[in-house]
Amino acid sequence: MSEAILQSVQNLRANKLRSCLTMFGILWGMISVVVLSATGEGFRRGNDKVLRELGKNIGIVWGGRTSLQAGGERAGREVRLTLDDARAIAAESSMIAVVSPEIERGAVKVKSAYNAAAARVTGIEPQYQDIRTIELEYGRSFTWQDEEQVSRVAIVGFDMAEQLFGKRNILGETMTVNGMPYTVVGKIRKKNQDSNYSGPDNNKIFVPFAAMSRDLPRRDAAPGTLSDIIVAPKDWVVDELPRALDARTGRIEDVDWPLERNVRAILARRHGFDPADTQAIAMWDTSLQTLMFGRMIGHMKQFFTIVGIVTLALGGIGVMNIMLVAVKERTREIGVRKALGATTATIQRQFFLEGFFLTLLSGGAGMMVALGLCQLVNLAPMPERFSGMILSWQSGLLSLFTLIVIGVATSTYPARRAAELPPVEALRFEM
Amino acid sequence: MDAALIHRSPVVSSVSFASKRRRRWRRLVAWREIFREACFGLYHHRFRAALSMLGISWGIISVVILLAYGDGFGGALDAGFRGAFSDGTVVAWPGQTSLQAGGERAGKRVRVTADDVLAIGELPLVKNVSPEFMQDFPIVYGNRQSSHLVRGVAASYGVMRAERPQAGGRFLEEEDVRLRRRVAFIGTEVQRKLFGGIPPVGETIRVGGQPFEIVGVMEEKVQLSNYNRPDKYCVFIPWTTMGGLSENRYVGTFVWQAVSPMLEPRALVQVREFLAKRYRYNAADTRAVNMHGSEENQQVVSGIVGGLKLVMTFIGVLTLAIGGVGIMNIMFVNVQERTREIGVRKALGAKRHEILLQFLLEGLATTFAGGVVGIAVSAGLVWLLSPRPFLAELLDDASRVTDIHLLLSVKLVAVTSTILMVVGLISGLLPALKASRLDPIEALRYE
Numbered sequence: 015m016s017e018a019i020l021q022s023v024q025n026l027r028a029n030k031l032r033s034c035l036t037m038f039g040i041l042w043g044m045i046s047v048v049v050l051s052a053t054g055e056g057f058r059r060g061n062d063k064v065l066r067e068l069g070k071n072i073g074i075v076w077g078g079r080t081s082l083q084a085g086g087e088r089a090g091r092e093v094r095l096t097l098d099d100a101r102a103i104a105a106e107s108s109m110i111a112v113v114s115p116e117i118e119r120g121a122v123k124v125k126s127a128y129n130a131a132a133a134r135v136t137g138i139e140p141q142y143q144d145i146r147t148i149e150l151e152y153g154r155s156f157t158w159q160d161e162e163q164v165s166r167v168a169i170v171g172f173d174m175a176e177q178l179f180g181k182r183n184i185l186g187e188t189m190t191v192n193g194m195p196y197t198v199v200g201k202i203r204k205k206n207q208d209s210n211y212s213g214p215d216n217n218k219i220f221v222p223f224a225a226m227s228r229d230l231p232r233r234d235a236a237p238g239t240l241s242d243i244i245v246a247p248k249d250w251v252v253d254e255l256p257r258a259l260d261a262r263t264g265r266i267e268d269v270d271w272p273l274e275r276n277v278r279a280i281l282a283r284r285h286g287f288d289p290a291d292t293q294a295i296a297m298w299d300t301s302l303q304t305l306m307f308g309r310m311i312g313h314m315k316q317f318f319t320i321v322g323i324v325t326l327a328l329g330g331i332g333v334m335n336i337m338l339v340a341v342k343e344r345t346r347e348i349g350v351r352k353a354l355g356a357t358t359a360t361i362q363r364q365f366f367l368e369g370f371f372l373t374l375l376s377g378g379a380g381m382m383v384a385l386g387l388c389q390l391v392n393l394a395p396m397p398e399r400f401s402g403m404i405l406s407w408q409s410g411l412l413s414l415f416t417l418i419v420i421g422v423a424t425s426t427y428p429a430r431r432a433a434e435l436p437p438v439e440a441l442r443f444e445m
Numbered sequence: 446m447d448a449a450l451i452h453r454s455p456v457v458s459s460v461s462f463a464s465k466r467r468r469r470w471r472r473l474v475a476w477r478e479i480f481r482e483a484c485f486g487l488y489h490h491r492f493r494a495a496l497s498m499l500g501i502s503w504g505i506i507s508v509v510i511l512l513a514y515g516d517g518f519g520g521a522l523d524a525g526f527r528g529a530f531s532d533g534t535v536v537a538w539p540g541q542t543s544l545q546a547g548g549e550r551a552g553k554r555v556r557v558t559a560d561d562v563l564a565i566g567e568l569p570l571v572k573n574v575s576p577e578f579m580q581d582f583p584i585v586y587g588n589r590q591s592s593h594l595v596r597g598v599a600a601s602y603g604v605m606r607a608e609r610p611q612a613g614g615r616f617l618e619e620e621d622v623r624l625r626r627r628v629a630f631i632g633t634e635v636q637r638k639l640f641g642g643i644p645p646v647g648e649t650i651r652v653g654g655q656p657f658e659i660v661g662v663m664e665e666k667v668q669l670s671n672y673n674r675p676d677k678y679c680v681f682i683p684w685t686t687m688g689g690l691s692e693n694r695y696v697g698t699f700v701w702q703a704v705s706p707m708l709e710p711r712a713l714v715q716v717r718e719f720l721a722k723r724y725r726y727n728a729a730d731t732r733a734v735n736m737h738g739s740e741e742n743q744q745v746v747s748g749i750v751g752g753l754k755l756v757m758t759f760i761g762v763l764t765l766a767i768g769g770v771g772i773m774n775i776m777f778v779n780v781q782e783r784t785r786e787i788g789v790r791k792a793l794g795a796k797r798h799e800i801l802l803q804f805l806l807e808g809l810a811t812t813f814a815g816g817v818v819g820i821a822v823s824a825g826l827v828w829l830l831s832p833r834p835f836l837a838e839l840l841d842d843a844s845r846v847t848d849i850h851l852l853l854s855v856k857l858v859a860v861t862s863t864i865l866m867v868v869g870l871i872s873g874l875l876p877a878l879k880a881s882r883l884d885p886i887e888a889l890r891y892e
Contacts, residue, residue, distance in 0.1 A: 031777060032774055032777065035771075035773060039768070039770055039771060042763050042767050044762070046760045046763065047754065050756075052698065053753075053756055078592065079590060079592050081590055081653070089590065090583060090590070118572040121554050124552065125550075125552070129545070129550065129551045129552070130553075131541060131543065131551040132541035132549060132552045132554045160547060173732075177551065177552075250593065256468045265841055265843075266841045267634070267841055293591055303839075306839040309834075309838065310834070310836060310838075313833060313834045313835065317514065317833060319762070321507060321510065321511060324507060325507055325764045325767070328500060328764060328768065329767055330501070330506070331500050332500060332770070332774065334496065335497065335771060336774060336775075338492070343782075395750050396753060397745065398745055398748075398749075402751070415727070
């Protein structure tokens with residue numbers, strides 16, 4: 015074995031230019047496989063990051079207006095969601111993992127020691143922070159203690175913090191919200207949100223739900239009315255989504271999604287509307303978007319991977335061509351070796367190893383170069399929805415596997431040709 | 446002497462003519478010889494040549510497909526964004542001041558009146574402007590009812606936001622706004638919900654209890670970005686009429702359009718200054734009246750598309766280069782194998798440039814044939830593969846304009862052919878040079 019490799023190296027060195035040119039094909043093929051799949055992965059991660067900013071798989075539920083009559087009441091009645099509705103969904107739904115009520119008020123007068131603002135203030139329960147990706151630059155998150163004690167504490171969005179406090183550290187600062195003193199306990203990191211339902215989180219102030227419903231209830235609705243309820247479905251619900259999508263007969267917007275149906279059924283019982291009344295509540299399910307974007311990126315990645323592999327195979331053709339030439343050139347040598355007792359298997363192994371070794375060597379080098387290239391590209395600033403070139407271990411393995419397959423495929427045929435040469439003919443051969 | 450000269454000159458010219466003709470003839474024969482040699486070389490190593498050709502075709506195919514994919518990607522995103530906004534259109538929504546101004550603290554709410562919005566239209570760099578009031582209303586037609594977002598807007602809104610009417614209808618007009626007519630333009634989803642198969646134009650719907658006549662239905666619209674709701678779910682009525690339904694003193698949003706997209710940044714400054722002066726806030730305060738221009742979208746899109754195209758071109762060109770290197774490699778082998786033959790031909794008087802031409806021609810012929818096959822195959826593949834799924838499923842776009850459409854454009858073929866030519870020349874020239882520079886004596890002795 016080691017002898018065979020040694021001989022391969024010698025042969026490669028004997029034809030330096032030829033070997034280099036051949037290796038270049040594989041080298042480049044490998045680079046393009048890695049670069050393309052890293053680009054695809056970068057798109058996937060960048061997209062995932064943007065989707066996560068709003069909350070990756072969440073449903074936002076609003077009260078609507080009934081459009082069907084039910085229980086003796088006429089259509090057109092307004093459905094107003096309450097805290098009890100949120101609790102009922104959490105208790106009764108088999109599809110939902112986390113529920114948080116939300117009350118919002120816009121243009122609330124907020125004053126710090128330095129500046130003032132007309133801000134959007136949102137009351138939330140602690141579990142909201144996790145599903146809506148409220149991540150802090152510094153400070154602490156809300157806890158159930160804040161709810162029980164109805165603490166007047168606040169977490170401030172990035173841009174709002176800058177407006178109210180400038181560049182200062184805002185921890186422990188006091189501000190008045192609608193005249194009432196609140197202590198800042200945290201600052202949200204800068205968010206790069208591409209979609210929202212009531213303004214970007216960067217401009218908001220969050221307070222505990224209990225404090226919100228006491229200090230800043232909605233003025234435009236009966237006391238205790240929520241703005242909306244945020245729900246996070248269990249993982250299996252999200253996993254089932256593609257099936258519901260593929261099983262649809264009409265257009266996507268006409269699909270009555272299982273999650274929404276589930277929530278509607280629970281609320282229908284509590285508010286006495288028809289469970290089939292799609293207008294009674296409105297729900298925005300972001301997992302649908304996640305799925306769609308995932309598919310879109312998946313298609314792109316798939317395309318890139320195929321192109322990369324095809325390119326690598328092109329390098330393989332070069333190897334095969336050159337190995338065939340080598341076999342022809344060394345016909346005489348093969349004849350001599352066979353005459354001296356080399357078996358078909360030995361010859362085949364020698365030529366196979368030579369080609370395979372050439373492929374692996376240049377493929378490995380290509381991988382290194384590609385990784386370096388990715389690192390280099392990642393130094394530049396990246397656009398939104400693209401996280402730079404990242405080689406995932408799966409694609410890394412896939413490219414190595416492809417390389418090996420191509421190496422085997424392209425080395426086998428020339429080796430076969432060499433091995434099957436009849437010794438007498440081979441000895442007589444002249445170029 | 447003079448006579449002799451006169452006498453001789455035609456003879457001289459006839460000799461030179463004959464030699465010219467002979468030279469041309471010889472050159473022709475030489476060319477034919479070179480051509481025959483090249484053909485013979487290719488034929489002799491047909492398997493080798495075929496594999497090299499395959500390399501080039503393969504390279505061409507991947508260049509074409511990659512570049513076409515890049516173009517299609519850009520086209521799809523463009524269709525998604527252009528569908529929502531004409532060039533140079535800016536959406537603005539009043540917010541709150543974030544900087545102190547004129548002794549007043551920040552945090553003052555800015556309320557912009559419809560009259561001031563219309564006054565923006567008088568600014569030199571602004572072409573169109575429309576106030577916009579948005580509110581959800583129950584919409585009733587016959588016994589069907591559903592809730593939709595109603596947008597109270599001006600006639601120019603249709604141009605700026607690319608609201609195209611289906612045949613037989615129209616968008617709102619100046620007259621509708623001036624005379625406060627109760628007319629409505631509806632999105633396709635509204636039509637679906639309320640009318641089913643009935644043609645809506647001329648029918649009367651009730652918006653918040655008041656009767657409105659439908660004057661037009663929107664064409665299917667694919668929209669990648671929106672505020673509040675995609676347009677197909679909306680009902681558009683004159684903003685002047687909106688007053689009868691709800692308070693319309695202060696606008697929720699307004700939309701304006703710069704004279705040309707290039708002037709959008711300068712127009713933005715002008716509008717900001719105008720509003721800052723009118724409402725007494727600091728003109729540097731971007732959050733007093735938030736503005737989002739289509740240019741911003743365009744920049745993000747062109748950033749992504751540009752980056753992707755760069756990667757694609759890089760990969761494609763180098764892939765083709767691999768094909769070229771394959772040819773070069775095989776040509777070098779050919780030269781080496783035929784060293785003796787070259788020696789013999791040189792010894793028999795073949796000129797350097799003839800040897801060079803012969804091998805160059807061989808390389809070029811392989812490249813060219815591979816290229817032609819490659820372009821033909823990729824034309825087929827492009828047709829077969831297009832469209833690649835992209836955004837259409839996401840946007841429920843039945844027309845699939847937001848999928849990636851691969852297209853073998855003239856530009857693409859020109860670019861590919863140019864690259865091909867360069868690749869072919871380089872990979873043919875180097876081995877040919879080597880062949881032509883062989884020392885005949887050494888070459889004859891070669892084994």
